[in-house]
Amino acid sequence: QKEVEQDPGPLSVPEGAIVSLNCTYSNSAFQYFMWYRQYSRKGPELLMYTYSSGNKEDGRFTAQVDKSSKYISLFIRDSQPSDSATYLCALTGANSKLTFGKGITLSVRP
Amino acid sequence: NAGVMQNPRHLVRRRGQEARLRCSPMKGHSHVYWYRQLPEEGLKFMVYLQKENIIDESGMPKERFSAEFPKEGPSILRIQQVVRGDSAAYFCASSPRYVQTETQYFGPGTRLLVL
Numbered sequence: 001q002k003e004v005e006q007d008p009g010p011l012s013v014p015e016g017a018i019v020s021l022n023c024t025y026s027n028s029a030f031q032y033f034m035w036y037r038q039y040s041r042k043g044p045e046l047l048m049y050t051y052s053s054g055n056k057e058d059g060r061f062t063a064q065v066d067k068s069s070k071y072i073s074l075f076i077r078d079s080q081p082s083d084s085a086t087y088l089c090a091l092t093g094a095n096s097k098l099t100f101g102k103g104i105t106l107s108v109r110p
Numbered sequence: 111n112a113g114v115m116q117n118p119r120h121l122v123r124r125r126g127q128e129a130r131l132r133c134s135p136m137k138g139h140s141h142v143y144w145y146r147q148l149p150e151e152g153l154k155f156m157v158y159l160q161k162e163n164i165i166d167e168s169g170m171p172k173e174r175f176s177a178e179f180p181k182e183g184p185s186i187l188r189i190q191q192v193v194r195g196d197s198a199a200y201f202c203a204s205s206p207r208y209v210q211t212e213t214q215y216f217g218p219g220t221r222l223l224v225l
Binding site: 044045 | 213
């Protein structure tokens, strides 16, 4: 079993849709949870960072963590064509190294 | 405030040559991490360094790969005697402190192609 599983893609939605991206993990040592966005041929860009169960909102983005179920989600409201990118969940514990999901490619159609 | 800088952005090497990838962390950051992204794969941790120290190299291949972060100058990821399987995007990230309180910021990557 992989440490981090991310829903496979690709995912295509119309502009304005609500997008839900999900990851599950198996290692209870993970304490910190991040979502990165990566445009084609670019480096990952940090979107959201949280360390507790519950919701964290930033503009159109909401990160949700459920430690009891080992499940994390990223919601994008009112999706825009500029949101088209690959989204990566990343988790870490005490050792500082990030463990990434495989990534899901999102395409928002105008 | 410049972000993490990596050079070269693209590197072509023939099998058996050496590849040297450089990373300059963000100003004020003293922790550097290297990750590798193989085609159709996610990002995989390779090594974590602080100035003059390797903290965690559990993701580094046992042979041909080495990394350093000297007191002065950029961090270097060195791959000796490259093989085709080394073709990948190599990303550097930096943080000012442990990731528990600070997150890692990534550079644009170096895309290595081994012919």
